[in-house]
Amino acid sequence: MIAAAAIASAALSFTSPAPATLHGDLDAAAAYWGQSVPAQCSSEAAAFGKLPGLVLGQTKIPDPTATEPCEMVIERGLTKRLRCLTVVHEYGHWLGLGHAKSKRSPMYPVIGDGAVVPECEHP
Ligand SMILES: [Zn+2]
Numbered sequence: 180m181i182a183a184a185a186i187a188s189a190a191l192s193f194t195s196p197a198p199a200t201l202h203g204d205l206d207a208a209a210a211y212w213g214q215s216v217p218a219q220c221s222s223e224a225a226a227f228g229k230l231p232g233l234v235l236g237q238t239k240i241p242d243p244t245a246t247e248p249c250e251m252v253i254e255r256g257l258t259k260r261l262r263c264l265t266v267v268h269e270y271g272h273w274l275g276l277g278h279a280k281s282k283r284s285p286m287y288p289v290i291g292d293g294a295v296v297p298e299c300e301h302p
């Protein structure tokens with residue numbers, strides 16, 4: 180799960196192109212993490228949905244002892260960059276990663292200006 184702080188200002192300060200579609204975002208996430216298919220995922224899917232409050236994305240961390248479909252829900256209406264960063268974050272959860280303390284990591288629990296993910300800046 181990831182929440183947003185100062186979404187508008189963070190989004191408006193970036194003008195670089197980002198992937199145009201959720202599918203492109205999944206590709207960007209796979210490239211960023213250097214792993215195309217999380218081992219526990221029998222399938223991968225990302226869909227738009229309406230999430231509560233400032234939550235931008237949601238996914239279940241796959242059970243490491245099982246193989247199951249991996250699905251994430253991404254809030255509608257995000258800028259391309261923010262949407263891409265959110266997909267990269269949730270994909271990290273698919274890979275079993277928890278939240279990071281560094282604001283430069285896409286696994287920081289609040290997305291903002293600090294996250295450094297080149298794949299989300301230049302598709
Ligand atoms: Zn999270």
